[in-house]
Structure formats: C-alpha cells, structure tokens
Amino acid sequence: MVFSFLKSTKARSGPRQATQERVHVVAERNLPLKIVENDRAKRLTLRIEAGGRGLRVTVPPGLRKGEVDQFLDRHQGWLETKLAKLPNLPRVRPGVKIPIRGEAHLIVHEDGRGTVATEIITGEPVLRVYGRAEHLPRRVADFLKREARNDIERLVAKHTASVGRAARSIRYKDTSSRWGSCSSEGNLSFSWRIMMAPPVVIDYLVAHEVAHLKEMNHGPKFWALCARLCPRTEEARAWLKRNGGALQAIDFSNNSDA
Numbered sequence: 001m002v003f004s005f006l007k008s009t010k011a012r013s014g015p016r017q018a019t020q021e022r023v024h025v026v027a028e029r030n031l032p033l034k035i036v037e038n039d040r041a042k043r044l045t046l047r048i049e050a051g052g053r054g055l056r057v058t059v060p061p062g063l064r065k066g067e068v069d070q071f072l073d074r075h076q077g078w079l080e081t082k083l084a085k086l087p088n089l090p091r092v093r094p095g096v097k098i099p100i101r102g103e104a105h106l107i108v109h110e111d112g113r114g115t116v117a118t119e120i121i122t123g124e125p126v127l128r129v130y131g132r133a134e135h136l137p138r139r140v141a142d143f144l145k146r147e148a149r150n151d152i153e154r155l156v157a158k159h160t161a162s163v164g165r166a167a168r169s170i171r172y173k174d175t176s177s178r179w180g181s182c183s184s185e186g187n188l189s190f191s192w193r194i195m196m197a198p199p200v201v202i203d204y205l206v207a208h209e210v211a212h213l214k215e216m217n218h219g220p221k222f223w224a225l226c227a228r229l230c231p232r233t234e235e236a237r238a239w240l241k242r243n244g245g246a247l248q249a250i251d252f253s254n255n256s257d258a
Contacts, residue, residue: 024055024072026079031055035068044071050248052083091251092137098250100127100147102198109136116143134254141174141192141252148172148192151199152206156188159210159229167213174252179244180205182212196247197240204236 024033032054041060044067048055057068092098094109105118105127114130116139127143129136149172156167168186174193181189188209194202207229215222227233 026055026076026083029083033057035059037061037063044068046071046075046079048079048082050245053249053251055079090246090249091253092140094129094133094136098127098140099196099247100125100144101195101202107136107140109133116140137252137254144195145172145192148190148195151195151202152190155203155206156210159207160213162229163210163214163225165210165213167210179240180209182209182216184216186213193247193250196250197243200230200232201236201239204230204233204240207233 018037020035022033022035023030025031031052034054034056036056036058037060038058039061041058043060044063045058046055047058057071059068090096092107094107097104097106099105100118103125105125108121108126108128110128110130111132112130114128116127116129119126119128127140129139129143131139152172153170156170160166166186167188169188171187171189172192173189175189175191179191179194183189190205190209194205197205204226207226211222211225211229215225223233230236
C-alpha cells in the first residue's frame with residue numbers, strides 16, 4: 001500500500017506535498033502523527049514537534065505504509081528517551097503566568113460573565129478571565145486571536161503600503177511548524193501564538209511575510225527588504241529562534257482536571 005491516498009496540499013513554491021494524519025503511541029502517550037510525502041525527500045526523517053506536542057515523519061514519494069511503521073518501530077527507543085527529557089507542557093490555568101506581547105501576565109479567574117482583559121493590580125500585569133473554569137484555556141486562546149487580528153492587520157496595512165503590494169487575505173492558525181506563510185496568490189497566514197512575543201518580534205513576522213509578496217524567496221533582496229520594513233529584523237529573528245519553541249509548547253487544551 002503506497003501513499004497515493006494522501007491528501008495533496010499546494011505549497012507556496014517548491015515540492016508537492018501530501019499528508020496523512022494518525023495517532024502514534026509512545027510510552028503510553030497518544031501523540032498526533034503527521035506523515036508527509038515530499039517530492040524532494042530522499043529518505044525518511046522523524047521530528048518531534050515543539051514541546052512534544054506531536055510527531056512528523058517526512059517520506060519520499062511512493063513509500064509503502066509498512067516501511068513507515070518499521071521506521072517508527074526502529075526509532076521507538078529514541079522517541080521514548082527524547083520525550084522523557086522534555087518538561088511537562090506549561091498549561092494555561094489560573095495562577096500561572098502567560099506572556100502577552102512579551103510581558104508576563106498572571107491569569108486570574110472569576111466566575112460569572114465578563115470580557116477577558118488585561119489590567120494592572122498592585123503593579124503586576126494580570127489577565128482576568130471570566131466564565132466556567134473548564135472554558136478558561138479556550139477563552140485565553142480566543143483573547144490572543146482577537147489581539148492578533150488587531151495588531152497584525154494594522155501591521156499588514158503598514159507594510160503592504162511600503163512595498164506597494166496588497167495581501168489577498170489574512171488568516172490565523174495554530175501551527176506547530178511555522179509562524180507565518182505567504183502563498184503565491186498573496187494569502188498571508190499567521191500563528192496567533194505570536195501575540196505572546198514582544199512587539200518587535202510581531203512586527204518582524206508580519207514584515208517577513210509581507211516581504212514575500214514581492215520576493216518569493218529568501219535571497220539577498222528578500223532580506224534587504226525585510227530589514228527595511230523592520231530594522232530590528234536580526235534581533236527579532238534571534239529572539240524567535242531562542243524562545244519560539246517555548247511559546248509553541250504552551251498547552252491551551254482543556255485542563256480543568258489538572
């Protein structure tokens with residue numbers, strides 16, 4: 001059985017890819033597994049997503065399903081060792097702190113109705129969340145999505161005016177492998193988790209994707225344009241490389257039983 005049944009997805013530019021999703025068990029943990037067929041792949045590669053949230057196997061075209069299973073079996077010990085070394089995922093719940101635009105905010109839960117909002121209590125930034133406790137992670141995520149729309153749409157308008165190119169659409173996702181993307185049709189996508197990063201990093205991410213509207217590559221002209229749009233590009237890139245994995249690892253699933 002070959003991977004002809006995989007769902008094809010159109011890449012921005014480059015190889016054709018097709019993806020199958022399933023669950024793989026490692027040390028009694030059910031982990032989401034993505035099997036990605038890539039035209040350019042010469043061998044099987046295995047990657048653990050940020051924070052151990054899932055697994056990704058990239059395979060050459062036409063590989064039989066049994067070969068993937070054998071590959072995973074051979075690397076089961078490696079997976080168990082790597083996952084055992086990862087810290088428990090930081091979970092969104094009352095009493096923990098979550099960064100918003102790079103500043104740690106204490107999550108405070110209140111019963112009843114109200115709008116999720118930031119405030120300052122005795123000099124400390126707070127994120128106050130109303131409603132039932134089991135809905136708190138989702139409400140925090142929804143808050144970040146709203147903030148992302150406010151900030152990112154403003155920055156897209158600013159940077160597209162600078163490059164003289166318009167974005168066809170702006171979408172928001174929760175992705176574990178990339179922070180943003182720009183399609184050849186001019187569709188921009190961003191991870192709403194970027195709202196946990198400092199403002200300069202948010203600005204850099206938007207500048208990066210808008211620059212792709214004009215330069216669909218990562219050549220010298222692209223980076224020159226990116227630096228013109230966001231003069232602190234190198235600083236922001238370094239920050240995201242150091243800290244991006246920690247933001248991707250924050251768990252927004254229902255954790256009322258924690």
